[in-house]
Amino acid sequence: MADSAGRSIDRVDGIDKVTGRAQYAADTPVGALWHAALVQSPITHGRVTAASIVAAVSRAEAAPGVKYVLTPLNCPRLQVLPEDLTWDLPLERRTPLSDLTVQHAGQHMALVVADSLENATQAAATLDFHYIRSTAQLCAADVVDGPPAHDPPGALIRHGAYRPDHFVKLVDEKLQDRRGAVDEPRGITVAETYRTPVNAHYPMELSATIAHWEGDRLTVHDSTRWITGERRVLAAYLGIPEDRVRIVSPVVGGAFGSKSFLWMHVVLCAVAARAVNRPVKLVLTRDQMFTSTGHRPRTEQRVCMVADDDGLIASTEHHTVTETSTVAHFCEPAGLSSRFLYRSPRLEVTHTVARINAPTPCFMRGPGEAPGLFALEVAMDEMAAATGKDPVALRMANLVPYDQTNGRPWSAAHLTRCYVEGMERFGWAGRPPQARVMQRDGVRVGWGMATATYPGRRMPAACGVETRPDGSVRFSAATHEIGTGVRTVMTQLAADGTGMPLSHVAFDSGDSEFPDAPYSGASQTTATVGSAVFAAAREWRRRLDAWVEASRPELANPMDGPRLAELIAHAGPDLAAALTFTRSSVEPEHNGSVSQSFGAHFCEVEVDEDIGRATITRWVAVMDCGRVLNPKLATNQIMGGITFGLGMALMEQVPFDPHTGQMIGEYYVPTHADQPAFDIAFVSGADYALDPIGVRGIGEIGACGVPAAVANAIYHATGKRLRELPMTIEAVLEPSTKERT
CATH class of the missing domain: 3.30.365.10 (Aldehyde oxidase/xanthine dehydrogenase, molybdopterin binding domain)
Incomplete structure (x- = not known):
């Protein structure tokens, strides 16, 4: 490859961001919109009475500017998501506003739509429902130490504790793992418990959604980093074909996990927009972000390590107890790194997940590894002290040149x-x-x-290429710019693959109508989308070279970027059309x-x-x-x-x-x-x-x-x-x- 990749190129969107020209979801200009405000439950478990909803809505509808109030009593029937979207992703099984029960504090209970944000917020504050409280389970100990749960098969609201077998759809990353002897060997032992709290993502940009319908087609401007996935999930909830949904999210102001999935407020905004037949805008408050867009759940991790006098590890046990909600699955995979990072002939890793009355957790800043390495790496430091070894020397002595989980x-x-x-x-x-x-x-x-x-x-992705009459080339994919410089790196790869200068190539993202790409997370965007961009750029150059050889052989010698742009600009629309296409990149085989x-x-x-x-x-x-x-x-x-x-x-x-x-x-x-x-x-x-x-x-x-x-x-x-x-x-x-x- 040429000279762009590997260089410290300034961000291509840096000036827009520091000058305020960058357009985030809440900045999207959509005419004649109304504003929405959420009403959330103040209790952790129980139910709301229908009579109190009727009375409160009657008062709210009489408030200035109120156009519509969406509650469990008038919410249209939404579809339950297919199992493949809920069994290992933090997507809620129970549809929003589908019953009168309360499963956690902050659960959405109503949505008020008004002609201004102030009127919507004021009316939402008057919706004072009556709740009948039930005993809540607020921590893992309440569940693990309590009586066993007996939920009916296929229940959307579930209780008790369980042990998932793998992390998300990665079957090789087993959450329950064991190897070696059953009995723990003797030696120098470190056995301690490590705890991590609930963490919030706290991104700079609040989650914001603008939904509007044109006939049976829905467009959603959302602060999300899962464009094509959100399209699928939203279509599933609403019971409409995916091709009737468009998700637009050009720039995301931080996420850290909170914008990796579709959350319930997005569904309600779309439902309300359809009911009032006009665009509806909903921006969560900072307080609502804590209960509405995920978090890192608490963990209690028991690590037991046994080593000989030389500090060589003979046994490792890493047992994690963590939490999820009663309406969705998520496991913080804290023990994954312990399976392979240091030699351990004997290993036991377990994860127990307790369903509690709390909001649904999700991926956050190194999910699993961040809290898990806190426990493992402090335990390693304790082992270094117990064996009298330098902490680095102990680690180096226990490195293994292969993945111990599979050899x-x-x-x-x-x-x-x-x-x-x-x-x-x-x-x-x-x-x-x-x-x-x-x-x-x-x-x-x-x-x-x-x-x-x-x-x-790395996952599969696709990239579109548009060659313009002026000789510039634009690449595109339904990925995201979350502030990490994705557009800049993709532009560098496009320039190197085509041989064009950086000034003549560009990369567009943030629209579900662009070629498909997975969610932006798990440190995979550059490997995933970058592979598709580079493949598309190389194909672009192959097609151009073939045309030059067939039509202008005298130019077959290596050409620099500016001459390429000039050639394309003068060659006419036929060449530009031949150099406009979509190219996919498949998953690696790993060899x-x-x-x-x-x-x-x-x-x-x-x-x-x-x-x-x-x-x-x-x-x-x-x-x-x-x-x-x-x-x-x-x-x-x-x-x-x-x-x-x-x-x-x-x-x-x-x-x-x-x-x-x-x-x-x-x-x-x-x-x-x-x-x-x-x-x-x-x-x-x-x-x-x-x-x-x-x-x-x-x-x-x-x-x-x-x-x-x-x-x-x-x-x-x-x-x-x-x-x-x-x-x-x-x-x-x-x-x-x-x-x-």
Whole structure:
């Protein structure tokens, strides 16, 4: 390939974003629209009375500007989703407003449509329904320790606990796994419990939807990163053909999982727009985002590791208990990395999911790996202390050059190089092995590290090519720009594949009418859509070269981009038509290998024990993510991921009353002032086993391992082992004589 890929190209949409010209879902100009506001349940479990709905709606309909009120009493019958959309994805089995029961606080109970946002909001505030409360199960312990559930077959509302067998549709990623001897061997043992809280995505852009019908055709402008999937799900709920639904989402202002699926407010907005026969706009409030667009569920993880005197691991057990709602399935797959990251002749991994009266959780910032590596990597640090080994040396001694779950080799793995380069860049050789030794300006200083890993994934995708009479070329796919630079990297690939300059190519996304692409998540967009773009670009150049050879052989010598554009512009519409097409890219065969990304985090923390403040001052990360197409964007991605991880480590938890399930207090996230001095590096090495452009995903891995590195650094600074997130001021202040003896 030529010279665009591999260079730190500025974002092609950067100016639009910093000047405010970028158009998000709520910015879409749609004429003559009305506004909607949600009414949500204040209780966690029970039912609403029909009489109170009738009375409240009568009052609301008399309020200024109110045009329509949608409730369980007048909501049109919606279709139950097919099982393949609900059995392993966080999509709700029960259709919205389909009965009078309440399954969680924040459940949508009504939608008010009015001629202005102010009138809709005011009228929604007057809808005071009467609820009959039932006993709620608000945590996994309530379910696991309670009586067994007896739901009828095929129930849409389900109770009790269960053990799913794999993660999403990835049958190789088993959530229940075992190998080796049944009995646990003897040796140096670390057996501890690690806990992570409910985390919220908290994207900058609120979820917003504008729905409007033209006859039997529905167009939805939505803040989503699952365009074609949302089209399918929305069509299924409404009982209409997919080709009657168009989803438009050109720019998404952050997501982190919250915009990976269709949520119930989108369905209700579409239903209301059809009922009033005019466009309806619904923008969730910040508070509503906490209960309406998913979250990371709590986990309680029991890790037991046994090693010999040399630190070689003989046994690993990783048992996770997590939570989902009563109306949808989701499992936080915290134990997946424990299956392969370090040698373990004996292994047992389990996941138990408890259905509780809470909103449906979903994927978030390294789902599974982020909370799972907190437990595993802190346990590894504890094993290093128990065996007297350096934390990096212990990890390196237990690396295996193949995937232990199936015996297949890694397609390209450079974790040892990440460790070695990270140690050198950080100055790890100067780390004293004892805790509570380093000080600076009257505060404790600690150095910690952790391993990062995330799968290399790729799915089928297609790319359209339009050659214009002026000689420019536009590529398109129904993927998404969520702020990570997708359009920029795709433009680089298009330029290299065609031989055109960057100024003569462009990439369009965000419309379900573009060629099909999967959801933008799981660190797969560049490998997935990028492969389709590159294949389309190469096909474009092949067709052009064939035309030149047949029609203008005197130009068959290599031509630069500007001359190509000039040639196309003068060749006429026939050549432009021949160079306009759609090209698909299929899933990889892997050739027997497994693609996995790896990395190493090294962190310095200052701990002021008098006030309980832990400050991250310095961070080194070295990543093995295959070929890096744009170092500037890649570095930015890893910095962002680390910042997410710092929030997870020290701040983020959804505070709620354990007795009522109601949210209380604040949700804190990191700011620029919380960022350390970053040193980000990548080890070189393309991975062509996964895709023809040699890349693996970068978006998720940055956050993976970060909370563990912070916890390990705090231990090195203070001698206090913290096993629960977030590691708050109170946790740092709490005495721990056990750890200091």
